[in-house]
Amino acid sequence: METTKNPLVEALIQERLAQKLTQGQLAEASGLSRRALNLIEGGGDCTLSTLQRLLDTLGLEPVARRTRRMTLDDVVQESEEELFDKPAAPGG
Structure with missing residues (x-):
């Protein structure tokens, strides 16, 4: 499964690949x-300090932002869109 x-984690992996780094290279540069x-990268947990070391090594900055929560509407x-397989009219 x-x-x-x-x-x-996906962003970390994508950035590592974009920089053409192997796991071994990133790990060594990060002290891991x-x-x-x-x-x-497989989905395991890590400490905030480990995450920060990885981000620093990749030249990334963590950013916190509020997510939009879905309302009942x-x-x-x-x-309704799924049921009728059509987009809703603009404005509701």
Whole structure:
């Protein structure tokens, strides 16, 4: 069974690949073992300090932002769109 990875982990992996770094290279530059990085990229937990070391090594900055929560109206609209297989009219 395949699990969906945390978006933060996905972003770390994508940035590592974009910089053409192997797990071993990123781990060494971050002061981690390759096994530890492999576990993190596989969905395992890590401490905030470990996460910060990885982000620093990749030249990334963590950003916290508020997410939009769905309202009951949003859920009803989404259900109607799926049921009738058409987008809702603008404005509700």
